Amino acid sequence: MTALIMLVFSLASLFMFPLMAQPLSLGLAIMISTLLMCSLASMMLSSWYGYILFLIYVGGLLVMFAYVAALSPNTLFGSGSPLLFFSALLVPLSLILYLYPLKDFSLMTVLSDYSGFMYLKSYGSELISPDSMSILIGLGTILLLNLIVVVKICYYQHASLRPFNEV
Template sequence: MLMLTFPLLLSSSILFMNLSHPLSMGLILLVQTMLISLTLGLSSYSFWFSYILFLVFLGGMLVLFIYVSSLAPNEIFFSLDLFIMFFIFMSIFTIIALVMDPILSNFSHISLPLSSLDYFNSTPYTINWIYNSPSMIFTIFIVSYLLLALIIIVKIINLFKGPLRLLT
């Protein structure tokens, strides 16, 4: 599964460089965030850190989406050439990843023993180091900084003024 997410990340990065509309760029960023969260969740002991990362990034993307949609003109941002190029890159990188995958290239080992699945349960990639003694102070500092920034932003925003443009 990890070998399939890397070609998707690479092809979406190439597609991102060729886009010009901010809403389509936001969509590609959202896809990349889902792929990075999936990769992080599969390579660590639990999915909690990737869930939190995805939810925080999704909240930020929602704020950016509201801001950009109020500024961007209402134009069609779908281009057939970019869509075809995206699927060509995605299919090429997926085929390369499938060919280079050692499990799929050697068909005699398709049925994995159950002992090889215990590898993921014994990996040392846990997120306990965030909450342990040396880095606990840094984590508390980051949480309090984000809370303070949230309170300051709420106080700065004037609730009596409307959005940047009228939604008609």
Template sequence: MMKILMIISFINTILFYSMKTPLSMGLILLIQTLNITLISGKMSLNFWFSYILFLIMLGGMLILFIYVSSLSSNQKFILNKNYMIMNLMLLLIFILMIFSTKLNLSMNLEMKKLMDLEIDQNFMLKMSLNKLYNNPTNQIMIMLMNYLLLTLFIVVKITNINMGSLRKSF
């Protein structure tokens, strides 16, 4: 499962460079965030951190979608054939590299040590959720919440409903 998620992550990374419109880049970024959420959820004991990551990125993407759709004009979505052939070749090389190795990509050395300790999962769940709101990281969370709220207010102020969209329609 982890190998498939790594391949999807690599495909999204390659596709991101071929996108020219901001909305298609946002879609690829959202798919990549969902993929990273699944990878981090599989590596940890719970999905809370990955769920919080996805919700924060989704909120930021909604704000960016409102801002970009009010500013940019509609552009056609065109893919270059030569670029796609090069991407497919890189993808095949990457798939061969992943499936030819005998490495277990889902666990690194620290995760194996943690699982060997056989700590009670309820205790681990409580400790991991407490770290999010403890002293060093609670300031980062509060700053992140304030930044997202300020960005939301700025985008709402820029895109005034009475004035219509910011781009000119002829």
């Protein structure tokens, strides 16, 4: 049940990315989404994998935030529309995921109890097994949405480091 709640929060924060226009709020939303996805991976796969994944994402987030903050103009925070969207999205997502449980959550508990599959944990091949594919797709979706939002924020004509017109 805890994994389901974290998955709902993570999906709601993923859908909130395109609504962010300021790098500071976007960085906070990405950090929250990363924390939720890494803790979900830590619960489902292994705590070491979740910890290393979090460190990699935070390192990449720091580099990305430094570039975006240097290139974007100073804009004010908007109204509470992303927060309203986030709260309006939580109820339908939680109902959908509660009524239609994912395949991973039931199978990962069975696989962890069954000793015949313990070799998967020892060699690290559980990370790419078909049972943990939704976690990997979620992490890939975070990276894709990060790319789209950074391109949207650093639009060429509106960035603070645009080329000068020489006369």
